[in-house]
Amino acid sequence: MSIADERLAEAPMDPEEAARQRRQRRDRIGRWLVPLVVGALAIWGWDRIVVVNEIPHYILPRPGLVAKTLWIDWATLASSLIITLKVACAALLAAIIGGVGIAVLFTQSRWLEMALYPYAVILQVTPVISIAPLILIYMDTVPAIILCAWIVAFFPILSNTTLGLNSTDHNLRDLFTIYGATRWQRLRFLQLPSALPYFLGGLRIAGGLSLIGAVVAEFAAGTGGMGAGLAFRILEAGYRLNIPRMFAALFLIAGAGVAIYALTSFISHLLLRKWHESAIKREV
Amino acid sequence: MSGTETLDAATISARPPLMRLDQVGKTFGRDVVALRGMALDVRQGDFISLLGPSGCGKSTALRLIAGLIHPSAGRIRWDGPQELGVVFQEPTLMPWATVEDNVWLPMRLKHRSKASVKADIAEALELVGLTGFEGAYPRELSGGMKMRVSIARAMVTKPSLILMDEPFAALDEITRFKLNNDLLAMKEKIGCTVIFVTHSVFESVFLSDRIVIMAARPGRVIEELTVAEPYPRTEVFRTSAEYAAHCRSASEALKRAMGEPV
Numbered sequence: 001m002s003i004a005d006e007r008l009a010e011a012p013m014d015p016e017e018a019a020r021q022r023r024q025r026r027d028r029i030g031r032w033l034v035p036l037v038v039g040a041l042a043i044w045g046w047d048r049i050v051v052v053n054e055i056p057h058y059i060l061p062r063p064g065l066v067a068k069t070l071w072i073d074w075a076t077l078a079s080s081l082i083i084t085l086k087v088a089c090a091a092l093l094a095a096i097i098g099g100v101g102i103a104v105l106f107t108q109s110r111w112l113e114m115a116l117y118p119y120a121v122i123l124q125v126t127p128v129i130s131i132a133p134l135i136l137i138y139m140d141t142v143p144a145i146i147l148c149a150w151i152v153a154f155f156p157i158l159s160n161t162t163l164g165l166n167s168t169d170h171n172l173r174d175l176f177t178i179y180g181a182t183r184w185q186r187l188r189f190l191q192l193p194s195a196l197p198y199f200l201g202g203l204r205i206a207g208g209l210s211l212i213g214a215v216v217a218e219f220a221a222g223t224g225g226m227g228a229g230l231a232f233r234i235l236e237a238g239y240r241l242n243i244p245r246m247f248a249a250l251f252l253i254a255g256a257g258v259a260i261y262a263l264t265s266f267i268s269h270l271l272l273r274k275w276h277e278s279a280i281k282r283e284v
Numbered sequence: 285m286s287g288t289e290t291l292d293a294a295t296i297s298a299r300p301p302l303m304r305l306d307q308v309g310k311t312f313g314r315d316v317v318a319l320r321g322m323a324l325d326v327r328q329g330d331f332i333s334l335l336g337p338s339g340c341g342k343s344t345a346l347r348l349i350a351g352l353i354h355p356s357a358g359r360i361r362w363d364g365p366q367e368l369g370v371v372f373q374e375p376t377l378m379p380w381a382t383v384e385d386n387v388w389l390p391m392r393l394k395h396r397s398k399a400s401v402k403a404d405i406a407e408a409l410e411l412v413g414l415t416g417f418e419g420a421y422p423r424e425l426s427g428g429m430k431m432r433v434s435i436a437r438a439m440v441t442k443p444s445l446i447l448m449d450e451p452f453a454a455l456d457e458i459t460r461f462k463l464n465n466d467l468l469a470m471k472e473k474i475g476c477t478v479i480f481v482t483h484s485v486f487e488s489v490f491l492s493d494r495i496v497i498m499a500a501r502p503g504r505v506i507e508e509l510t511v512a513e514p515y516p517r518t519e520v521f522r523t524s525a526e527y528a529a530h531c532r533s534a535s536e537a538l539k540r541a542m543g544e545p546v
Binding site: 169171172174175176177178179180181185189190193196274275276277 | 347350351352368370372374376378379380381389390392393394421422423
């Protein structure tokens with residue numbers, strides 16, 4: 001290190017820069033700390049309300065009791081959670097295959113897109129809860145629930161991927177034409193990579209929706225079927241006025257939703273971090 | 285190198301033919317005449333600039349030559365090998381691919397494996413001065429460097445004709461001058477023919493030996509100028525009296541094309 005460099009290192013930092021760095025440090029910690037504090041305060045407030053108003057635990061349990069129920073009933077609840085997650089994952093996987101597959105077919109044939117896209121929209125805007133009872137009549141419970149979750153989850157993947165496949169740079173399209181690219185080469189080397197960020201955006205939405213679809217379909221299936229997913233547990237606990245267990249199951253569903261979102265976001269980050277603007281952190 | 289040779293109009297017109305536009309016209313819709321009756325003999329080794337105001341059909345002419353659109357009148361005939369390289373106004377790189385993979389693209393579309401064309405890619409990158417950037421992604425490069433990758437991609441197949449559509453218009457002047465100098469050196473090295481669309485008089489005079497002046501509404505060719513100054517042209521040429529004289533006559537021709545008093 002030369003003398004000039006040492007002087008530079010010792011020199012006091014520009015006050016504006018120093019303030020910016022302090023702000024960044026504060027933001028980094030605050031991003032985690034502030035939501036945690038808010039959560040803790042809400043739980044504390046909930047506990048106080050129950051205690052002060054002397055609300056019985058079969059109406060509103062104290063948060064401690066919910067945590068205890070989660071612990072005691074863990075074996076039952078966890079096996080239900082796994083059933084719901086399996087259904088949601090199966091639906092999501094089918095949504096990815098179906099959504100991307102249909103989107104690719106649509107870009108290969110405009111006629112097919114014109115013929116079928118309106119019906120995909122109709123399927124999407126019809127509330128799944130109103131279709132579910134019918135599907136449950138015609139199919140066994142588990143495939144019916146998967147189908148319901150699929151109906152909800154596949155549309156964002158289809159519409160996003162279709163948009164992405166059609167959003168290729170027009171100059172690159174010309175370049176592929178000039179170099180005599182085949183249909184397959186155009187799809188493989190131009191359209192699919194262009195569509196990747198759009199697809200991943202759809203995937204993040206579809207991940208959450210597949211869980212919602214699974215839970216809604218389980219509710220529609222009710223306790224009559226062979227269902228033993230989390231929605232079944234909530235219904236069952238509700239009939240028995242086991243309110244703490246209802247809360248415990250609710251927290252598990254929310255946790256599962258967060259986990260799916262985190263996972264799809266992470267996958268998206270891994271796939272895009274090298275080249276896409278959304279995954280690049282600005283220097284300043 | 286042919287550097288010290290003199291260059292005159294006779295030498296230019298004696299070059300072997302590459303392709304020819306024969307009274308080519310293009311009409312969009314019913315009555316939007318983008319180009320009318322364009323005749324142009326492109327000879328091997330030419331550096332032709334298409335110079336004119338917006339709407340004069342120079343980009344249409346380029347798209348016709350590239351085969352992206354087809355003439356509504358006249359025809360295009362190839363006498364030499366029809367191998368094209370293209371550089372657009374934007375670098376037009378695939379953001380998900382590395383520099384090396386972007387340059388590989390024309391070969392890849394011809395089903396050539398990367399291993400089999402490794403040497404060609406390396407040579408093209410060396411030509412544009414980007415050796416060592418093989419693994420970089422486009423977002424990591426400056427505007428000028430991205431344009432160099434785009435040029436490397438156009439040159440990697442050693443095409444007979446390179447079409448350039450205002451490639452340096454969006455760059456700052458310092459970068460543009462540097463790329464102009466380098467482009468001439470690259471052209472000398474691979475010995476291709478270039479058709480270069482520009483709306484800069486200075487750029488067209490510095491780069492080309494033939495300037496085709498075009499006018500708008502309808503798009504058409506007004507006249508052709510010859511810049512019979514020997515290559516390689518360097519910074520010295522940019523400050524010479526000959527350069528200034530050519531710029532003046534090109535400007536005057538452009539003014540005539542736009543219907544203004546000279």
